[in-house]
Amino acid sequence: MADNVVVETRALSKVYRDFWGRQKVRALKALDLEIYRGEVFGLLGPNGSGKTTTIKLLLGLLFPTDGEALVLGKPATDVEKNERIGYLPEESYLYRFLNAEETLDFYGRLFDIPPEVRRERIDKLIKQVKLDAARKRQLREYSKGMTRRIGLAQALINEPDLILLDEPTSGLDPIGTREMKDWILELRDQGKTVVMCSHLLADVQDVCDRIAILHQGELKELGRVEDLLKVEDVTQVSARGLSAECQNEIRDVIARHNGELLSMDNPTTTLEELFLSIVRDSEARPGRRVVREEEATPPENSGESTEPPSTAS
Numbered sequence: 481m482a483d484n485v486v487v488e489t490r491a492l493s494k495v496y497r498d499f500w501g502r503q504k505v506r507a508l509k510a511l512d513l514e515i516y517r518g519e520v521f522g523l524l525g526p527n528g529s530g531k532t533t534t535i536k537l538l539l540g541l542l543f544p545t546d547g548e549a550l551v552l553g554k555p556a557t558d559v560e561k562n563e564r565i566g567y568l569p570e571e572s573y574l575y576r577f578l579n580a581e582e583t584l585d586f587y588g589r590l591f592d593i594p595p596e597v598r599r600e601r602i603d604k605l606i607k608q609v610k611l612d613a614a615r616k617r618q619l620r621e622y623s624k625g626m627t628r629r630i631g632l633a634q635a636l637i638n639e640p641d642l643i644l645l646d647e648p649t650s651g652l653d654p655i656g657t658r659e660m661k662d663w664i665l666e667l668r669d670q671g672k673t674v675v676m677c678s679h680l681l682a683d684v685q686d687v688c689d690r691i692a693i694l695h696q697g698e699l700k701e702l703g704r705v706e707d708l709l710k711v712e713d714v715t716q717v718s719a720r721g722l723s724a725e726c727q728n729e730i731r732d733v734i735a736r737h738n739g740e741l742l743s744m745d746n747p748t749t750t751l752e753e754l755f756l757s758i759v760r761d762s763e764a765r766p767g768r769r770v771v772r773e774e775e776a777t778p779p780e781n782s783g784e785s786t787e788p789p790s791t792a793s
C-alpha cells in the first residue's frame with residue numbers, strides 16, 4: 481500500500497444471505513479502488529447500488545464475502561483503525577435525551593480523550609457547526625438540519641484522518657447544504673481524506689475531487705470529476721462588455737473556420753446561488769421584499785385584481 485493511499489480495496493465483494501444462509505443479494509461485486517490522502521472522494525450511484533455497503537465494509541461493520549480492503553494501512557476488519565476514522569451514518573443514531581454538549585462528551589469518552597482536551601474540542605466543534613445557541617437543548621428538539629450538524633461534530637470528535645460521510649447533505653436546506661459542503665472542503669484543506677456517498681449529483685460535483693459510480697454493486701466509472709465532465713470537442717469562451725457588432729464578428733470568425741456556433745447568450749446563475757443571495761440579502765435587510773418587474777405585471781385580461789404590485793420595503 482503506497483504512502484499516500486488511505487483506502488485500498490481489492491476485488492471487494494459482499495453477498496447478503498438470508499436467514500438460512502442462502503445467497504440473497506450481491507450488493508458489491510469485486511470492487512477495486514484506491515483513495516488518496518487529502519482528497520474528497522465521492523461514491524455515487526442510485527438507491528441500492530452498494531454505497532452504504534462499501535462504507536460499512538471499510539469500517540469493519542460488515543465482513544466481506546470475498547476480496548479485501550485496507551484502510552489507513554490496516555485490514556478494514558481491524559476495528560482499532562477506527563480510532564482514526566470519523567463516520568456520519570445516513571441516519572445518525574444519537575441519544576435523543578442528551579443535549580449537544582453531553583452527546584459530544586459521551587463520544588469523546590468512548591475515544592478516551594482526556595477531560596481538558598475534550599472540553600476544548602467540544603466547544604470548538606459546537607461553534608464550528610453553528611449549534612452554540614442550542615448546545616444545552618436535548619437532541620429530540622433538534623430539526624433535521626441541526627441533527628445532521630451534531631452528527632458531523634460527533635464524527636469529528638476524535639480528530640480523524642479519514643472521514644466517511646453517508647449522504648451528508650440529506651435533509652438539509654440550501655444554506656445547510658452549502659455549509660456542509662464548505663466544512664467538507666475545510667476538512668480537505670486541513671489534509672484530511674473525506675469519502676462521501678450521495679445521489680445528489682450537484683453536491684458531489686461541487687466538492688469531490690474524484691468519484692466512483694456504482695450500479696448494482698459494480699464499479700462503472702472512476703476518475704477526476706473535471707475530466708469525466710469535460711466535453712472534449714466544445715470550446716467555451718466567456719467575455720464581458722461585447723458590443724453587438726463584436727458578437728457578429730465572432731459569429732463570422734466561427735463560420736469562416738467551419739466551426740458550429742452552439743450558443744452565444746448571457747449565462748444563468750444556479751438556483752442555489754440565487755437562493756443563497758436572496759437569503760443573505762433578506763438577513764441584511766429584514767422585511768424587504770422584491771417582486772421582479774416581469775412577474776409583478778399581471779397578464780392582460782387575467783381577471784385578477786389590478787392592485788399595484790408590491791416592491792415594498
Ligand SMILES: Nc1ncnc2c1ncn2[C@@H]1O[C@H](COP(=O)(O)OP(=O)(O)OP(=O)(O)O)[C@@H](O)[C@H]1O
Nearest residue numbers: 496504505507525526527528529530531532533534
Ligand atoms: N442487511 C442487508 N440484508 C440484505 N440485503 C441488504 C442489506 N443491506 C443492504 N442490502 C441490499 O444490498 C444492496 C445494496 O444496498 P446499499 O444499502 O449498500 O445501497 P446504497 O447504494 O447505499 O443505497 P441507498 O442510496 O438507498 O442508501 C441493496 O439491494 C440492498 O437491498
